Each structure stands twice: as C-alpha cells, then as structure tokens.
Amino acid sequence: MRVHFTEFGKVRFISHRDAARAFERAFRIEQLPLAFTLGFSPRPKVSFGLALSVGHESDAEYLDFELAEEIPLEPLAAALSAALPEGIDVPAVVALADRAPALQEAVSAVEWNIELTVDDEVTGTPMITPEIVEHRVEALMAAPTLVLERVRKGRTASEDIRPAFRRMTVLGPTEGGILVGVELATRPMSVRPAELVAALGSEFREGRVRRTRQWIERGSERLDPLAADPRIALEARAS
Amino acid sequence: MTSLWPRIEPLLAGVEKPARYIGMERGSQVPVHRPGSVSWLLVYPDTYEIGLPNQGLQILYEILNERDDAVAERSYAPWLDLAAALREHAVPLFSVDTHRAASDFDIVAFNLSAELVYTNLLECLDLAGIPIRSEQRSETDPLVVAGGHSTFNPEPMADFVDAFVIGDGEEPVGEMTECVRTWQGGGRPGGRVGLLRALASVPGVYVPSMYSVEFDGPVLRSVTPRYSDVPAVVDKRTVADLADWPYPKQQLVPLIEVVHDRLNVELFRGCTRGCRFCQAGMITRPVRERPTEQVRNMVANGLRRTGYDEVALTSLSSADFSGIDNLVSDLVNDQIGCGNVGVSLPSLRVDAFTVGIASEIQKVRRTGLTFAPEGGSWRLRQVINKLITEEDLYSAVEGAYSQGWRRVKLYFLVGLPTEMDEDTLGIAELARNVVKVGKQYTKQASCTVSVGGFVPKAHTPFQWFGQNGTEELHRKINMLRDDLRKTAATVRWHDPKATFAEGIASRGDRRIGAVIERVWRAGGTFQEWSEHFQLGRWLDAMAAEGLDPDWFVTRHRTEDEVLPWDHIAAGLHRDFLWQDWQASLQAHGLPDCRWTPCYDCGVCTDYALEHVVASSVPPAGGSQGTGQDLTLGGAVPVMLSPTRVPT
Known part of the structure; x- marks a missing residue:
C-alpha cells in the first residue's frame, strides 16, 4: 500500500x-x-x-x-x-504492485515552495522585492557550477550542487517575503532548502517552506508516486 | 485573552525541539474559557519530555475539564533557548493547549515532585510576568498553587506559593475551584487576602501567609496560625478508593518522544512495605489497590485509544499488587483483547518478582528490569527496612537471566544511617554474585549498579538523620567503583553535589526561600540537569543569607526539635516515626502491615481509612510480611511460581 x-x-x-x-x-x-x-x-x-x-x-x-x-x-x-x-x-x-521499488530510491525529483525573508534586525527595514530575488535566481541558474563546503559522514568535502537545480521561478510576494518555486533533483545529491536559500544570498532567511510535489522519473516518464506502480486488480476492486 | 500563537510561532524556528510547545497531543483539550468558570493552568516545572507523562497532572487536567465551572490547560518549563527568546521578544509563558498567556488564568498550579525543580517554578512565574513572591502579588495576579510529594515540606517554597495542596489532589481541586468561584462571584470580598483566608479553610490546603514563623537564633521555635479559623495542622488529603477515580481516561499521546512513552495505568497508590528512607511510601499510606477489572478496562481502552503497544502498570511496588501474575499473564496472552503488548513493571521488588512474571513479560518484549535492593548488606537492609534477602535478589535475577535477559539494573543508596564501609562494599559483592548467576545462562551477562546519595525526607523515620556530606559520598562511590573495576558490573552514580543541594531544599525551613531565589537569580534553572547544576550557586546563596549548609544538611536532628514540617500531617504519628527511627538504629525490621496486625502508624486510624486490596491473597513472592522468619537473614527461601517454558 x-x-x-x-x-x-x-x-x-x-x-x-x-x-x-x-x-x-x-x-x-x-x-x-x-x-x-x-x-x-x-x-x-x-x-x-x-x-x-x-x-x-x-x-x-x-x-x-x-x-x-x-x-x-x-x-x-x-x-x-x-x-x-x-x-x-x-x-x-x-495498492501497490508486488515488488514496487522503494520510495527512497524511486523518487528522483521534488518541488518546493520556499519563502525568502530578510532578517530585519540586520538591515533595519526589510528590503526584499520580487525583482531583487528575480536577479538572484537568474544569476544562480546561469552559473555553471555552485561549489559548497558540505559535511558528509563527519568529513568536509567540496560539492557542486548546481546539477540539482532544475527550475526556479519567483512566484510573488507573501506577507513576510518572497515565494520561490523550485524543482530539485534528489540525485546524485540532494539539496536542502536552507542551502538553496543561502545560495541565493546570505541576507535571505528561510520563511515558510512547503514541499509541493515528489516525482518518480522513468525514462521520459514523470510519475506521481501514487500512480507509479499501481496494483491494478486491487484498484479495480476499490472503485 | 487571545492566543499568543502568532507571536510564538516565529520564535519556534530557532529553538530545539519546537514540538514541545505546540500541544495537539491525542487526548488534549481545547477548553472554552467562559465567564464564571475558574481557569487553571497546570504547570510541570521541567521540560515537556519529563513533564508530559506526569500522571498527577493529567488526572487533574481531566477532572477539572469535566467540571462545568472550571477549565484547565497545561504548560511546561520552556527550555533555555525558548526562555531567552520569550524574554527578548517580550512574549509571556503560555499554555500549550490554546497558547494563552499564563497570567490570563485564575490559578497557576505547579506540580512539585522533586526539590531540584524549585528554581524552575520561579523561572516560570517570572516568564509569566507574575511577581515571584506571594506578598508582591496584587488582586489581578493569578493564584499560585503547588501540589506533589515535595510539598509535604512546603516551607522552602512558602515565600512563592500562595497555597499548597497536601496529598491526593483529586478532591481538593474541586473544592478550591468552588472557593475561588464564590469569591469572584461575590465581588472578591477581602481582596486577595480574603481569598487566601478562605482557601486556608479548605481541608488539605496550606496557605503559608496565614502562619507566623518564629526563630530563636538558628533554631525554629514555632509555626502558628495567625487566625483562629486557620488550622494549626494541615492534614493531607487521601482518596479513599481508587475505584472512584478511573483517571486518566484519555491519557495524552505526545507527538515527540518523552520519558515513559507508553500507556501508564496506576495499579495502586500507597505502600505499606515501610521502607524507612522512602518518603513516597510513607506519605501515601494506606494502600489503595484499583479493582482488577478496572485495571483491565483501563488498559484495554487505553491501548485502543492511544495506539501504544506497551503498558506500564505503575505504583510504588507493582509486583505487590494482589493478583499481579494473572493480570500480567492475561495482558501478554491477549486475554484483554488488544493484541500482544509489552508490559513493564516499574519499581519491582525482588522478593515479589517471580520467574512466572519474568517468563510472561518477556513473551512480547524484554523491557528493562531494575531491582532496588537499596542496601548492600542484610544488616543495612534491616536498618532501612527493605527486608529482601540475598536469596530474594539472586532468585529474581536468576528468573530474569533464565528468561533471556542479559542485563539487569540494580539500584542502591549510599549514605544511609549506620552505614559502614563493609555495607558499601556489600553492594559490590552483590553485583559480582548477580553477574555470576547470570553467567550460568549467558556469557554476556552483566549488570548496572546505579548509586544514589541518600537524602533524608520529611515525614519519614529518617527525617532526624544527618545526611552524608559530599566528600563522604564521593569516598563511598569511589570505593565501590574501585572494587568493581574490571568486572561485568558498570557503576553509575548520582552527583553527590546535587544530592547536597537536594538536602538543603528537602529539609529546609522558610529561610531557604531566599536561598532558592538567589540560586534562580544567579541563573540556576534546570537544576536536575547535571550540565546546568553548580553547587557553588547554592553555597554562595547560603553564605549570602548567613545560613550554614551543614546545619541544614548533615546535622542530626534531636527528638525535641521543632521540624519545619511539623504543622503538616501525613497521618503518621510523630511517636511512631521516632520509635521506627530508634528501631532502625537497632537494625530491627518491621513487616508489611497489609498482611500482619496493625502497628498503629496513625494513618488509617486517624483518617478512618482502610487498606483496599484487589484480592485477599498476598502476592506470590515475598519474604516480608508473609510469615517467614526475618531473623534468619540470608537463609530465607523464596517461593517461586513454576517456570513456564516460553513457546
């Protein structure tokens, strides 16, 4: 199930x-x-x-x-x-088909809505507009690499997280900041929303964060996890 | 009067375990505060993880919310990170149920089950914006109430708490609600003092400001009521029959992991084993067992409601419940209809733990097993009246190891009256023998020896005893560690410095209030957490108040001395306690009075109460009070129920 x-x-x-x-x-x-x-x-x-x-x-x-x-x-x-x-x-x-691949392995992309806010104690009045964020997003997506120092299994290593960024769009202002829609690949490495926020600019803080989709990708197909491996017989019974 | 949630929510992003503060547990309530209803905020002054499972608080939460004239919500001490954030952003302490400010409640009631949380009570009041001292509060401030075992010596907290509830809280919370409602409805006659005076007449309620305290130099002379309608002695309250109080009916299921994270069903209250160091056993007499049928229903309903797969049958000595074997057997064999459940029996006495019980509880899951011989020699166990023999212990651990346990935990006290080094080393001897017994069953057999420093408590025969100082406790613990080096026994110990501070707070008089305030002002919150405890803060505070710590902690009290808690009665006659203290010094044990003639401690006779037992047959195990000859010491055999081979 x-x-x-x-x-x-x-x-x-x-x-x-x-x-x-x-x-x-x-x-x-x-x-x-x-x-x-x-x-x-x-x-x-x-x-x-x-x-x-x-x-x-x-x-x-x-x-x-x-x-x-x-x-x-x-x-x-x-x-x-x-x-x-x-x-x-x-x-x-x-109901899932027998031997459906495990979720952890099957899911290869996730989408997030991430609210960017500015810590107003640093800058005084929050200076954050969709235009500013738009520029940062463009710059980030245009960059060929984005190397980050990350701690993995107790060791610090440099990693290029740029390949994980599939798509990023400014969705508009919220009550406290700017909402950005992002699609991230989970392989070869996953990127945390906090890392993405930091990559956009050190003055940004993570506001409300919401995962909106998970995708299982097979070849050119892009499937919702519920639709990926249905067990036909049981589904028919349920309907 | 509205929810503070919008102001709290942004702060939670920056704190550890934010789910401590969101409420929403299964079983939690969202009470509607109505005009004319008395609102209670029940506060456990330690972290959420420690406080949430507290059964006393959960019982009162339900009882109050069932009333038409009361509402109750809960709060716990915010951890240091949130406390700092609340202060920085001027957000007050709040309830977790509806996130209402603590100062919006009519009554803020604290559970004081241990002395080292005292400074956290001050912290909570201060975070709430309520003046910490009773005398500074105005008519609009909430009434500050405290209950729980530690309030049997209320004096150290008398400056901060408006009214203490002594004993079982089920009945007095209703009477206090009515008292407050009448006062509010009647135009608040006499102001705050008028309310306090009215509360002083509620049985079991102690209002410290209604008493004057006289000292003669360092010596307490008297604590006397200031008005004729205020009782000279406040007697504890006792629920006569647990069958009338099947609470909690809706045990809270926390969203995060907490201590005792399982269904808890109280088997009985009170204990008549008569261990002389045990305040809980002394102050909760007599024994009141819950009817077996009610226990079964509470377990069945509780498991069904909560989705837990483990139940703890709680009490001060669960294996003493009459009919425990059948109950445990029915539970694990799904005779109660909840599938297989793990059963844990906290506070197991070795003399009542049988192979039968061991084989039953391991069928589902081997929960941790802790036995508490407390003393290292038979002589010392006679002194403390924990009359379990070495054979009892070895049989019990053999029961455990033979049923597949690899590790058992043994709990001991050091610094007991008349204790000599041979008694302390007796702990090591027992531990070595326990491991030896275990090795017959598994090569990996080991045991953990947990050692706590003894703190004499009010209303026990040891209330006159001078506690061991920190150096002496350290010496004993180190001796024990040396003796158990390179064995399969691991020694864990409680910090003797914390034991010393507990001694100050446990038998202190009203002057200790100023000390507690100083410790709190110096930043001493969460004193039960070793990383936040510094004895220096306590000693500095004592020095600043001109008080000698040894006078309070290590000094033996005399028979004629006025004790700070003499005006609080647990029903135990002072004569009885003194005689029992003298008997203990003669290493003379006293049997369990449930199964032997009454020796008139005073509780049943004074309060017209009786022991309530679920079955007329004494529990299966037991060398204490089951007719065996105590003078034989180590030679007493134990009856075991037949071993059942698990299938």
Whole structure:
C-alpha cells in the first residue's frame, strides 16, 4: 500500500521520526493487519519516503506499508486521517504492485515552495522585492557550477550542487517575503532548502517552506508516486 | 485573552525541539474559557519530555475539564533557548493547549515532585510576568498553587506559593475551584487576602501567609496560625478508593518522544512495605489497590485509544499488587483483547518478582528490569527496612537471566544511617554474585549498579538523620567503583553535589526561600540537569543569607526539635516515626502491615481509612510480611511460581 499524506500548520514542528511514530500508532488504533518482518524482533513492514525536516510543511509525503491480509481500501484514507494528529491528513491510499521499488530510491525529483525573508534586525527595514530575488535566481541558474563546503559522514568535502537545480521561478510576494518555486533533483545529491536559500544570498532567511510535489522519473516518464506502480486488480476492486 | 500563537510561532524556528510547545497531543483539550468558570493552568516545572507523562497532572487536567465551572490547560518549563527568546521578544509563558498567556488564568498550579525543580517554578512565574513572591502579588495576579510529594515540606517554597495542596489532589481541586468561584462571584470580598483566608479553610490546603514563623537564633521555635479559623495542622488529603477515580481516561499521546512513552495505568497508590528512607511510601499510606477489572478496562481502552503497544502498570511496588501474575499473564496472552503488548513493571521488588512474571513479560518484549535492593548488606537492609534477602535478589535475577535477559539494573543508596564501609562494599559483592548467576545462562551477562546519595525526607523515620556530606559520598562511590573495576558490573552514580543541594531544599525551613531565589537569580534553572547544576550557586546563596549548609544538611536532628514540617500531617504519628527511627538504629525490621496486625502508624486510624486490596491473597513472592522468619537473614527461601517454558 502507498499512503499519500500532507502535513500543515503547528504539526510541521515535529520531526520525520515523530511522524513515523504517529503513523505506527495510527495503524494500531485502526487495527490494520500489518505484515511483520520475520526474525528475532519482528517489525511492521512500513517504509517511509524522503525525510521532511522539522518546520517544513508538505502537500506531498508518502509512505509504503504491507498488509498481512487484504482489507477494503475505500475507508482507509479517512480512517488514518482520523487516527493521525491534527494537521496530518491522508488524501489517498493506493495498492501497490508486488515488488514496487522503494520510495527512497524511486523518487528522483521534488518541488518546493520556499519563502525568502530578510532578517530585519540586520538591515533595519526589510528590503526584499520580487525583482531583487528575480536577479538572484537568474544569476544562480546561469552559473555553471555552485561549489559548497558540505559535511558528509563527519568529513568536509567540496560539492557542486548546481546539477540539482532544475527550475526556479519567483512566484510573488507573501506577507513576510518572497515565494520561490523550485524543482530539485534528489540525485546524485540532494539539496536542502536552507542551502538553496543561502545560495541565493546570505541576507535571505528561510520563511515558510512547503514541499509541493515528489516525482518518480522513468525514462521520459514523470510519475506521481501514487500512480507509479499501481496494483491494478486491487484498484479495480476499490472503485 | 487571545492566543499568543502568532507571536510564538516565529520564535519556534530557532529553538530545539519546537514540538514541545505546540500541544495537539491525542487526548488534549481545547477548553472554552467562559465567564464564571475558574481557569487553571497546570504547570510541570521541567521540560515537556519529563513533564508530559506526569500522571498527577493529567488526572487533574481531566477532572477539572469535566467540571462545568472550571477549565484547565497545561504548560511546561520552556527550555533555555525558548526562555531567552520569550524574554527578548517580550512574549509571556503560555499554555500549550490554546497558547494563552499564563497570567490570563485564575490559578497557576505547579506540580512539585522533586526539590531540584524549585528554581524552575520561579523561572516560570517570572516568564509569566507574575511577581515571584506571594506578598508582591496584587488582586489581578493569578493564584499560585503547588501540589506533589515535595510539598509535604512546603516551607522552602512558602515565600512563592500562595497555597499548597497536601496529598491526593483529586478532591481538593474541586473544592478550591468552588472557593475561588464564590469569591469572584461575590465581588472578591477581602481582596486577595480574603481569598487566601478562605482557601486556608479548605481541608488539605496550606496557605503559608496565614502562619507566623518564629526563630530563636538558628533554631525554629514555632509555626502558628495567625487566625483562629486557620488550622494549626494541615492534614493531607487521601482518596479513599481508587475505584472512584478511573483517571486518566484519555491519557495524552505526545507527538515527540518523552520519558515513559507508553500507556501508564496506576495499579495502586500507597505502600505499606515501610521502607524507612522512602518518603513516597510513607506519605501515601494506606494502600489503595484499583479493582482488577478496572485495571483491565483501563488498559484495554487505553491501548485502543492511544495506539501504544506497551503498558506500564505503575505504583510504588507493582509486583505487590494482589493478583499481579494473572493480570500480567492475561495482558501478554491477549486475554484483554488488544493484541500482544509489552508490559513493564516499574519499581519491582525482588522478593515479589517471580520467574512466572519474568517468563510472561518477556513473551512480547524484554523491557528493562531494575531491582532496588537499596542496601548492600542484610544488616543495612534491616536498618532501612527493605527486608529482601540475598536469596530474594539472586532468585529474581536468576528468573530474569533464565528468561533471556542479559542485563539487569540494580539500584542502591549510599549514605544511609549506620552505614559502614563493609555495607558499601556489600553492594559490590552483590553485583559480582548477580553477574555470576547470570553467567550460568549467558556469557554476556552483566549488570548496572546505579548509586544514589541518600537524602533524608520529611515525614519519614529518617527525617532526624544527618545526611552524608559530599566528600563522604564521593569516598563511598569511589570505593565501590574501585572494587568493581574490571568486572561485568558498570557503576553509575548520582552527583553527590546535587544530592547536597537536594538536602538543603528537602529539609529546609522558610529561610531557604531566599536561598532558592538567589540560586534562580544567579541563573540556576534546570537544576536536575547535571550540565546546568553548580553547587557553588547554592553555597554562595547560603553564605549570602548567613545560613550554614551543614546545619541544614548533615546535622542530626534531636527528638525535641521543632521540624519545619511539623504543622503538616501525613497521618503518621510523630511517636511512631521516632520509635521506627530508634528501631532502625537497632537494625530491627518491621513487616508489611497489609498482611500482619496493625502497628498503629496513625494513618488509617486517624483518617478512618482502610487498606483496599484487589484480592485477599498476598502476592506470590515475598519474604516480608508473609510469615517467614526475618531473623534468619540470608537463609530465607523464596517461593517461586513454576517456570513456564516460553513457546
């Protein structure tokens, strides 16, 4: 099964791990017949997609789980939403084909809406306009490389993060700043929204950040994770 | 009177674990504050992770919100990063439920379950914009209330707390609500003092400003009521039968990981084992067991509601619950209808821990096992009246190792009355033998020896005992570490310096309030966190107030001395406590009075209460009070239920 969920509002302050625990409890509250791993300490077969950082919202989070027996699919989304904390909702659950690739490997691109703000204690009055941001975005996308010092496994290494930037557009002003829409590849390396904000300019701060899409790309195809590996038989039954 | 959330939200981006401050737990409430309803803010003055699971706070939260005339919300001490941000941006302390300012509540009530959180109470008040001293508060400031075990000696906090609730809070919170409502509805007669005077008449409520305290040099002479309608002695409140209080019905399920992150169901309150060091056991008498059927329902409903897969059956000594074996067995074998659940039994007594229980609880998950022999020799365990034999301990750990546990934790106190080095080294001897028992079952057998410095507490037979100083505790701990070097036993210990500060706050009188204020003003919050604790702050504060720390901490008290908590009654007769103190010095043990004739400690007789047990059969294990000859010491055999081979 693949669950699509969203995370908005106060609950965005929980960590990825906290969200995982909330789902595990929701599965038990709804008494879903989860499949368990074999072995000394059996664990439910649940695998989460890309992590969502503390403070970030999302329209597009996913997790996969396996059931030990078939159950009606229809009521599942609403039932899980009710058992989850306020602010985490499940718009859809679909049955996956056997041996569907794991989310973590399958997802190759993500889209974000990132609000840029300016720390007004530094500059006095916030001087941020769509035009300024537009210039920075153009400059960044025009640059052939963008080398960053990053800490990986305890070692600092120089990495060119420019290949991850697919598309960047200024969406317009918000109450406290400027909203930028971004599409980032997750391979060969992923880029954090905070790194992107810093790359646009050291005076910018990260305001509200929201993941809007995740994509599974296969050849020239670009698929929503819910549509990537459907299990046809079960879907037909559910409809 | 509105939500502070828009002002709090931007601050959360810059703090550690922001989800501490968002509320929204399953089971949390969004109460509607109505005119005429009395609003309570229940504050646990430590981090969210420590405070959220507190059952006392959750019980009162539900009871108050069920009332038509009250609403209750919660708050926890903001961590240092948020505290600084709140001050910088002039945002006051808030509730996590509706993010309402603390000063908007009628009553701000603190849970004081340990003394080292005292400075955090001042921090919370200050962040709330409420004057920290009672005398500085005006009619518009909230009433500041405190309850919890530490309030059995309220005097160190008497300058800051308007009213203490002594004992079980279930009933007095309702009576206080009515008292405040009547006062508010009646045009606030007599102003703030009028309210305090009215509260002083609520049974179990101690209003320190209604008493005058006389000293003669350093010596406390008396604490006497200033008005005739104020009681000379405040008796604790006791819920007679837990069956009437099946709370919490909707245990909170936090969004982030907290301590005791599982379903907690209270098996019983009170303990009659009579361990002389144990304040909790002394002040919560008599034993009140919850009916087994109610326990089963609370477990079943709780698991279904929360989605937890582990339940802790809590009490001061869970294996003593009559019928514990059947309960645990039914739980793990899914006789309660919630699937397989892990069961943990905190506070296990070795003499009541049987192989039967061990084999049952390991079926689902091997939760951590901690046993608390407390003393290293049979003689010392007679002194402290923890009458468990070496064989009890070895049988219990054998039960554990034989059922697959590889590590057990043993808890001991050092600095106990009459303790000699051979007693301290007895801890090492026990630990070595425990490992030896374990090695018969697994090569990896090990044990953790956790050592705490003993702090004598009010309303115990050891309230007269002079605590060991920091050097003496260090010496004993180091001796133990040396003796257990290169063994499979790991020694962990509590910082003797923190033990010393706890000693100041535990048996202090009203003069200690100024010391606590100084420690807080010097930046001493979160004193239970070793990285934030400095004994220097406490000693500097004592010196500045002209008080001798040793007079408060290491000095033995005399029989005729007025103790700072003599006007607070836990029901235990002073004569009884003194006799028990004398008996302890003779290494004379006293059996569990549940299964033996009453020896008249005073609680049941004075308060017309009785022990309530769920079953008339004593628990399976036990050398204490089960008719075995105590004088035999190490030779007493233990009855074990038959070993069940796990399938």
